[in-house]
Amino acid sequence: MLLPARQMPILLLLLPLILIPVSLVESRATVEQPAGEQLSSFWLRQAQDSLRERLARFKDSITDVRRAKNVVLLMGDGLSLTTLTAARILKGQRSGGRGEEARLAVERFPFAGLTKTYCVDEQTPDSACTATAYLGGVKTQGGTVGQSASGERVDSVIQWAQRAGKATGVVTTTRLTDASPAGAYAHVRRRGEELEIARQLVEEEPGRSLEVILGGGFGKFAGERRDGKDLLAQWRQSNPKGCLSRSLKELRNCSGATGKLLGLFSDNHMSYHLAASKDQPRLSEMAVAAIEKLERKSQESGDGSGYFVFIEGGRIDHGHHETRVGYALDEMLELDAAVEAVLKMIDPRETLVVFTADHSHTLSMAGYAKRGTSILGMDDHQKDLNGVPYSTLNYAIGKWQSLDKEGRRESPSKTLSPTSYTPSYISGRKGVHSGEDVAVFAMGPQSHLFGGIMEQNLLPHLMGYAACLGRGVTLCNRNQDAKPVPL
Numbered sequence: 365m366l367l368p369a370r371q372m373p374i375l376l377l378l379l380p381l382i383l384i385p386v387s388l389v390e391s392r393a394t395v396e397q398p399a400g401e402q403l404s405s406f407w408l409r410q411a412q413d414s415l416r417e418r419l420a421r422f423k424d425s426i427t428d429v430r431r432a433k434n435v436v437l438l439m440g441d442g443l444s445l446t447t448l449t450a451a452r453i454l455k456g457q458r459s460g461g462r463g464e465e466a467r468l469a470v471e472r473f474p475f476a477g478l479t480k481t482y483c484v485d486e487q488t489p490d491s492a493c494t495a496t497a498y499l500g501g502v503k504t505q506g507g508t509v510g511q512s513a514s515g516e517r518v519d520s521v522i523q524w525a526q527r528a529g530k531a532t533g534v535v536t537t538t539r540l541t542d543a544s545p546a547g548a549y550a551h552v553r554r555r556g557e558e559l560e561i562a563r564q565l566v567e568e569e570p571g572r573s574l575e576v577i578l579g580g581g582f583g584k585f586a587g588e589r590r591d592g593k594d595l596l597a598q599w600r601q602s603n604p605k606g607c608l609s610r611s612l613k614e615l616r617n618c619s620g621a622t623g624k625l626l627g628l629f630s631d632n633h634m635s636y637h638l639a640a641s642k643d644q645p646r647l648s649e650m651a652v653a654a655i656e657k658l659e660r661k662s663q664e665s666g667d668g669s670g671y672f673v674f675i676e677g678g679r680i681d682h683g684h685h686e687t688r689v690g691y692a693l694d695e696m697l698e699l700d701a702a703v704e705a706v707l708k709m710i711d712p713r714e715t716l717v718v719f720t721a722d723h724s725h726t727l728s729m730a731g732y733a734k735r736g737t738s739i740l741g742m743d744d745h746q747k748d749l750n751g752v753p754y755s756t757l758n759y760a761i762g763k764w765q766s767l768d769k770e771g772r773r774e775s776p777s778k779t780l781s782p783t784s785y786t787p788s789y790i791s792g793r794k795g796v797h798s799g800e801d802v803a804v805f806a807m808g809p810q811s812h813l814f815g816g817i818m819e820q821n822l823l824p825h826l827m828g829y830a831a832c833l834g835r836g837v838t839l840c841n842r843n844q845d846a847k848p849v850p851l
């Protein structure tokens with residue numbers, strides 16, 4: 365039915381009011397991902413273009429032609445920039461200083477940049493899609509490990525390294541089947557399929573060729589299985605010279621072993637360092653055992669082909685999820701000790717060391733606390749509008765707010781301790797990830813490429829370039845201009 369002409373202007377005026385609510389409701393649904401992002405080829409091409417851009421940027425100014433024989437990738441799960449700063453202060457305060465002036469081991473790295481962590485379907489990502497990015501070079505959907513969003517298999521840089529003849533290892537403080545370590549060797553649609561992930565680690569490539577596997581999650585290999593498989597017995601059978609350890613003492617006893625190294629130090633995640641028994645190796649001890657083994661294996665190969673090791677401080681994230689910042693910071697300092705130990709063992713002229721995080725957390729460092737204020741405590745002079753003091757460290761979302769019985773905020777000063785819950789602004793079941801960029805630091809051959817802001821899936825391409833791994837542009841083939849990138 366046609367409207368009378370005199371009603372048309374009124375309708376035109378009302379049109380925006382009619383359309384606005386509809387467009388708001390639909391805004392989520394209508395922001396569709398370009399179809400290309402579902403495919404590996406989209407991200408691989410994009411990363412290779414970005415790598416070429418970087419190479420062109422440094423063409424006339426950087427003369428580093430050193431090839432990385434070894435690569436050490438260290439990763440702090442949930443390691444936000446605030447976590448780095450707060451852990452640095454805690455490190456300084458633990459050694460009797462005011463704290464702010466202390467230095468983390470990673471501060472010796474000459475190059476730093478930021479990575480963008482979003483995934484194909486998530487503004488704020490999880491550890492599965494980010495692992496697929498920083499280990500496989502492909503962004504995927506949340507919860508997916510080692511596959512593109514359309515389900516294609518994505519090989520990790522660990523696999524690239526094995527194809528290049530390098531010895532490889534994976535070290536973590538979480539279950540070995542958790543999303544981050546799984547990104548090194550597994551291919552599953554959902555990260556929760558941990559029994560399948562464990563099977564892939566023992567039965568399939570590149571897991572079965574890993575020289576070093578150290579972490580937690582014993583149950584996924586034996587106790588919790590219902591398929592009748594004893595994956596540890598299988599591993600022993602395939603590796604008659606292999607050394608299986610379940611404690612620090614046994615790990616030390618494995619140091620002379622000629623075969624592969626498998627360590628499962630807990631049924632579940634390894635204990636927080638603050639709560640661990642002396643039988644549990646520290647992350648730095650696992651890192652040292654791994655590099656000693658990989659170095660020896662590389663030398664045995666005759667041509668010293670080198671190694672690639674992925675070392676994760678995985679429980680920083682868990683401390684943040686519990687909103688117990690004391691645990692998160694202590695786990696970060698365990699990673700710091702591991703970096704320190706690694707730097708003592710490697711030759712930076714031939715080893716590329718990269719340190720990064722998978723995603724951020726909502727920890728904030730708020731107010732104007734005076735120099736030297738305990739980072740796990742508070743400066744009583746920093747007060748809200750009601751005159752109630754607040755702690756320096758808070759989470760945006762968490763399960764503890766310092767409220768009294770009437771629901772009024774009270775000072776958390778009496779309850780704060782190195783292991784207590786940390787206040788949050790918004791009440792939630794647990795702490796949540798946050799979506800801002802995370803840091804990446806690099807030292808060694810080609811480390812100048814790790815600067816500025818980059819997509820997270822560029823990282824394996826940069827490591828691949830430096831160590832001549834993978835099918836893209838590398839230091840070894842960069843002059844073959846016509847070389848197509850088989851994606």
Ligand SMILES: [Zn+2]
Pocket residue numbers: 442491681682685797
């Ligand atoms: Zn998490």
